[in-house]
Amino acid sequence: MNKHTNEKISPAKRAALVGMLAAVTLALSFIERLLCASLPLPPGVRPGISNIAVMFAAVALGLPFAMGIIVIKAGFVFLISGAYAGIISLSGGVLSALGFWALRRFCGKKLSYTGISVVSAVLHNAGQLAAASLLVGSALYLWMAPVLLLSGVVFGLVTGLTLNAVLPSLLKILPHIRKSETSENGGR
Amino acid sequence: MSRKRFFKKWDLAIIAALLLAAAALFLLRGGGGDTTAVIAVNGETLYEIDLKSVEEPYTLTLENGVSIGVAPGEIRFFASDCPGQDCVRCGALTKAGQAAVCVPNQTLIALRGAPDKRAPDAVSY
Numbered sequence: 203m204n205k206h207t208n209e210k211i212s213p214a215k216r217a218a219l220v221g222m223l224a225a226v227t228l229a230l231s232f233i234e235r236l237l238c239a240s241l242p243l244p245p246g247v248r249p250g251i252s253n254i255a256v257m258f259a260a261v262a263l264g265l266p267f268a269m270g271i272i273v274i275k276a277g278f279v280f281l282i283s284g285a286y287a288g289i290i291s292l293s294g295g296v297l298s299a300l301g302f303w304a305l306r307r308f309c310g311k312k313l314s315y316t317g318i319s320v321v322s323a324v325l326h327n328a329g330q331l332a333a334a335s336l337l338v339g340s341a342l343y344l345w346m347a348p349v350l351l352l353s354g355v356v357f358g359l360v361t362g363l364t365l366n367a368v369l370p371s372l373l374k375i376l377p378h379i380r381k382s383e384t385s386e387n388g389g390r
Numbered sequence: 391m392s393r394k395r396f397f398k399k400w401d402l403a404i405i406a407a408l409l410l411a412a413a414a415l416f417l418l419r420g421g422g423g424d425t426t427a428v429i430a431v432n433g434e435t436l437y438e439i440d441l442k443s444v445e446e447p448y449t450l451t452l453e454n455g456v457s458i459g460v461a462p463g464e465i466r467f468f469a470s471d472c473p474g475q476d477c478v479r480c481g482a483l484t485k486a487g488q489a490a491v492c493v494p495n496q497t498l499i500a501l502r503g504a505p506d507k508r509a510p511d512a513v514s515y
Contacts, residue, residue, distance in 0.1 A: 283474030317401030
């Protein structure tokens with residue numbers, strides 16, 4: 203479906219869209235960092251609202267472009283917070299994008315974006331936790347897994363519902379994407 | 391474009407399954423009861439501190455330069471030379487099962503609940 207979609211977007215338009223979505227992703231994760239300082243969240247838990255932009259990129263442009271944005275975001279984290287944080291960000295991002303793409307592709311009729319986003323958020327946390335556990339050399343996952351599983355479900359629900367809510371408006375602005383979207387998900 | 395766009399049957403099934411799994415993990419990990427702080431560097435436990443017996447706050451500086459603040463009932467990353475400072479931003483750990491980590495310095499602090507106060511494996515009436 204996405205191949206079909208991409209043929210209709212000119213390369214220039216596509217490049218501009220990727221750039222904009224990457225910028226939105228970085229801005230959202232920056233805002234989240236500011237907000238989290240004043241939210242009573244347990245240590246290590248973040249809502250992951252920037253995933254809304256990554257998921258939209260996966261819907262609108264396909265997996266390779268979503269991966270590109272994930273790499274850009276990890277590069278940004280690398281510059282701000284160092285190599286370890288960059289590796290952790292990359293690991294979570296890649297795993298969640300693969301999960302999002304696979305579920306949408308193979309279970310798209312049975313699941314809405316809400317469920318796909320929940321699984322994707324849980325995978326994001328799992329990827330980050332796995333990378334962090336390896337880097338720290340401690341059994342970190344024993345401590346963090348319950349909290350991160352629960353927060354993945356809760357915030358995956360939030361981001362998934364948000365994606366569902368904003369998708370119609372975004373597809374109105376980007377009419378070349380609407381066709382594949384409605385033929386894939388609309389009838390159900 | 392009805393309500394089905396937001397929730398389908400299988401969405402709810404997956405969410406319920408994941409929530410059950412989370413609940414099971416919380417039960418397995420235990421929690422509550424007395425709290426013992428564990429400080430581990432690179433997988434090796436260096437200190438175990440019973441936070442109940444701490445009377446005066448103090449800081450503990452590890453060999454890797456990370457300093458850890460210990461106070462009655464709580465423990466936190468006090469200072470670290472890492473670029474992200476996520477560990478310091480985590481703040482104080484006060485409840486059993488909480489953990490914070492400084493990945494660049496391979497340092498983990500965690501609060502362990504008393505083992506004998508863990509949740510039972512099964513309850514029958």
